[in-house]
Amino acid sequence: MLDPVKLKADFPVLQQTVHNGVPLVYLDNAASSQKPQIVIDTLSRIDSTVYANVHRGAHWLSDESTALYEESRDAVAEFIHASSSREIVFTTGTTGAINIVARSWGDANVNQGDEILLTRLEHHSNIVPWQQLAQRKGAQIKWCDITEDGCLDLEEFENLLSDRTRVVACTMASNVLGTFTPAKQITQLAHEAGAIVVLDAAQAIPHQAMNVLELEADFVAFSAHKMLGPSGIGILYGKEALLESMPPFLGGGSMIDVVSEQGFTTAALPAKFEAGTPPISPVLALPACLEYLTQIGMENIHQHELELASYAHAQLDTLGKVNILGPAPSEKAGVVSFTVDNLHPHDLTHALDNQGVAIRAGHHCAMPLHQRLGITASARASFYLYNTRDDVDTLVQAIDKAIRLFS
Ligand SMILES: Cc1ncc(COP(=O)(O)O)c(C=O)c1O
Numbered sequence: 001m002l003d004p005v006k007l008k009a010d011f012p013v014l015q016q017t018v019h020n021g022v023p024l025v026y027l028d029n030a031a032s033s034q035k036p037q038i039v040i041d042t043l044s045r046i047d048s049t050v051y052a053n054v055h056r057g058a059h060w061l062s063d064e065s066t067a068l069y070e071e072s073r074d075a076v077a078e079f080i081h082a083s084s085s086r087e088i089v090f091t092t093g094t095t096g097a098i099n100i101v102a103r104s105w106g107d108a109n110v111n112q113g114d115e116i117l118l119t120r121l122e123h124h125s126n127i128v129p130w131q132q133l134a135q136r137k138g139a140q141i142k143w144c145d146i147t148e149d150g151c152l153d154l155e156e157f158e159n160l161l162s163d164r165t166r167v168v169a170c171t172m173a174s175n176v177l178g179t180f181t182p183a184k185q186i187t188q189l190a191h192e193a194g195a196i197v198v199l200d201a202a203q204a205i206p207h208q209a210m211n212v213l214e215l216e217a218d219f220v221a222f223s224a225h226k227m228l229g230p231s232g233i234g235i236l237y238g239k240e241a242l243l244e245s246m247p248p249f250l251g252g253g254s255m256i257d258v259v260s261e262q263g264f265t266t267a268a269l270p271a272k273f274e275a276g277t278p279p280i281s282p283v284l285a286l287p288a289c290l291e292y293l294t295q296i297g298m299e300n301i302h303q304h305e306l307e308l309a310s311y312a313h314a315q316l317d318t319l320g321k322v323n324i325l326g327p328a329p330s331e332k333a334g335v336v337s338f339t340v341d342n343l344h345p346h347d348l349t350h351a352l353d354n355q356g357v358a359i360r361a362g363h364h365c366a367m368p369l370h371q372r373l374g375i376t377a378s379a380r381a382s383f384y385l386y387n388t389r390d391d392v393d394t395l396v397q398a399i400d401k402a403i404r405l406f407s
Pocket of ligand 1: 030031092093094095096123125126171173174175200202203223234
């Protein structure tokens with residue numbers, strides 16, 4: 001098992017006090033995680049030793065930077081068990097990655113009357129690009145519902161698949177309910193129906209081991225800033241044959257082979273999808289995040305969060321007025337969303353912030369899910385490897401105090 005108290009010491013941000021001396025308890029990890037000192041140091045070392053533009057190859061510094069850039073790609077491929085680094089495209093984030101698929105694969109393969117199957121668990125990033133595609137192409141969006149306890153309704157999912165389904169876009173873990181979806185089964189069923197699968201792994205890859213080959217996923221999208229890394233970068237994994245078949249999304253430098261007045265030819269994978277200067281230092285620092293996570297062990301991280309979520313459920317239940325959304329802890333990631341009787345989530349979050357506890361309130365970029373749940377907003381506490389039982393206790397005490405304050 002991991003030792004969160006020891007790990008927390010690696011994260012300078014978490015050592016702070018806020019609001020004139022209240023210790024910070026950071027429980028907004030589903031939005032963005034924090035960086036350990038090793039990642040901060042790596043970023044700084046890169047900028048003071050090897051920083052130069054990549055793939056320009058005119059001098060030593062650029063060669064060094066390019067080599068590390070490609071080593072980072074190799075490290076990501078290894079981390080998610082991709083069969084080739086050519087299947088790893090650096091993007092701006094999960095949002096950027098999904099937009100590449102919707103624009104490039106979608107425009108080339110989805111036609112009038114085709115169907116795109118989404119689930120009610122999705123983040124807007126895995127909804128709006130598909131709605132835009134459907135608008136461009138005259139395709140139809142279908143929605144797979146959730147069960148009463150907040151799990152994906154697999155029976156309905158199977159029924160909604162048809163020979164018109166071209167794409168299934170599904171989260172691997174809900175950023176609101178925490179629910180893990182049965183990604184392997186989803187992929188198998190979708191493939192049997194002749195559809196491709198786009199997995200939004202933004203809330204999954206930071207918290208559990210990932211094997212894209214075992215999952216047989218066609219596309220997987222995730223963000224570095226939710227897995228101890230810098231913001232501004234994400235990853236699109238795509239099966240090589242699919243990426244090969246797709247036209248480039250953005251045009252510009254780096255994604256071309258030859259440009260003439262008459263037109264252009266595209267670069268080989270994965271450069272074809274990496275137009276322009278990428279976020280160089282963040283990409284070069286990514287292996288430091290992956291090594292840190294690997295050393296701790298993804299299974300240990302998953303178990304730790306499961307334990308924290310179970311503890312949080314039990315403690316919140318003692319307050320009586322807290323309604324936890326979603327399934328039992330065994331079915332979900334370390335995300336606990338809830339409402340409190342007669343207390344708006346924004347008022348609650350504000351009261352918690354005054355006590356140093358950072359959680360999030362609102363629709364969490366999942367309005368259709370909140371509509372399905374019959375609420376407009378919820379409060380969300382989300383855990384990571386450095387959170388402790390003491391953090392959960394502080395959260396629960398702060399909520400208790402807020403309830404008494406507002407009643
Ligand atoms: C499930 C899910 N998908 C997609 C995103 C979007 O990620 P990004 O803002 O890094 O593109 C998020 C971010 O919160 C998320 O939780």
